[in-house]
Amino acid sequence: MEWFENEALWVDFSDVLFSAGRAEEARARVASSPLLRVPAGSAVLDLGCGPGAYAIPLAERGAEVTGVDLSAALLERAETGASDAGVELRLVRADMREFAEPDRFDLAISMYTSFGLFADHDENMRVLRNVLASLKPGGRLLIDLYGKEILARDGGLPKIxxxxxxxxxxxxxxxxxxxRFRDDFILVRGDRARTAFVEHTLYSAFELKTMLVEAGFTDVECFGGFDAEPFDNHARRLIVRGSRGPVAS
Ligand SMILES: C[S@@+](CC[C@H](N)C(=O)[O-])C[C@H]1O[C@@H](n2cnc3c(N)ncnc32)[C@H](O)[C@@H]1O
Structure with missing residues (x-):
């Protein structure tokens, strides 16, 4: 079994990985980020949508959101969250290595390090090619992840x-x-301890940009945060955006 197929990880660590604070942060980004601004009625694909931290506020702003995820438990959380918020999501249980719906989406997003999950480079490339095929001409992909430069600057020490x-x-x-990077978690509640881990490929901005270009994306650019600030020594996230051909203005 691959690590991401372990439903116990997403169930047992759900409130840690997907806290209310994170959902609030995602909601605020959707409200203010120029990178996440889409006209009402836009078709948005959230690849690895998890419990819907981005999918739900995007739907609240009028987007028609398809959330794709492999975890049945997280899709159930997304369904409940959407119904609590009074919006509809189209939720698809699928492996992102297989999911493709040609010419369907205006925007595809991959948030919170949901890209680069596979140890095999070709499988991560396959995800990019699937997304490219799934975008309408002029549609865009936005990837947000924990990049190599940021880890080298800030990361590494164990946290309690x-x-x-x-x-x-x-x-x-x-x-x-x-x-690659592996995060091991130990969660202690009372006299019970549970362990889990997540793993992902470590990309520099240049490596990720090169992959998007290789997959056929155009206008590929990097940002260091959700205000579309440059990817420089102050960057807080590695965000890469590319489009399928020229973007309609
Ligand atoms: C770090 S979480 C991020 C979730 C969400 N994007 C967010 O911002 O909260 C990664 C997500 O990718 C999903 N995932 C992992 N492997 C997958 C696969 N092969 N196909 C589709 N989704 C997958 C997980 O179930 C999980 O929801």
Missing amino acids: IDIEGGTLIVRGTILGDWE
Whole structure:
């Protein structure tokens, strides 16, 4: 079994990985970020949508959102969250390596390091090609992740975090020659401890940009945060955007 197929991870660690605070942060970004601005009625694909932190506020702003995820438990959370918010999401349980719906979407998003999950480079490239085919001409892809430069500057030290009813210990490990990153979690509640881990490929801005170009995206550019600030030494996220041919103005 691959790590992301472990439903226990998404169920047991759901409130840690997808806290109310994170959902609020996503909602604020959708409200203010020029990178996430879409006209009402736009068809948006949220690839690896999880519990819908971005899908739900995008739908609230009038987008027609398709959320794709492999985890049945997280899709269920997305469904409940959407119905609580009074919006509809089209939710599809699929593997992003297989999902493609030609010429359908104006915008595709991959948020919170949902890209680069596969150890095999070709599989990550396949995801990009699927997205390109799924965009309408002029449609855009936006990838947000924890980039290599940011990890080298800020990351690495183990963290002990107080959470409601317990303690979370997080320890990151760089794998290979800065090829992949693994985060191990230990969650202690009362006398019970649970462990889990997530893993992803580590990309520099240049590496990710090169992959988008190789997959056939045009106008590929990087940003260092959701205000579309440059990807420089102050960057907080690695955000890469590319389009399928010229963007309609
Ligand atoms: C780090 S979470 C991010 C979730 C969401 N984008 C967010 O911002 O909260 C990564 C997501 O990718 C999903 N995922 C992992 N492997 C997948 C695959 N092969 N195909 C589709 N989704 C996958 C997980 O179930 C999880 O929801």
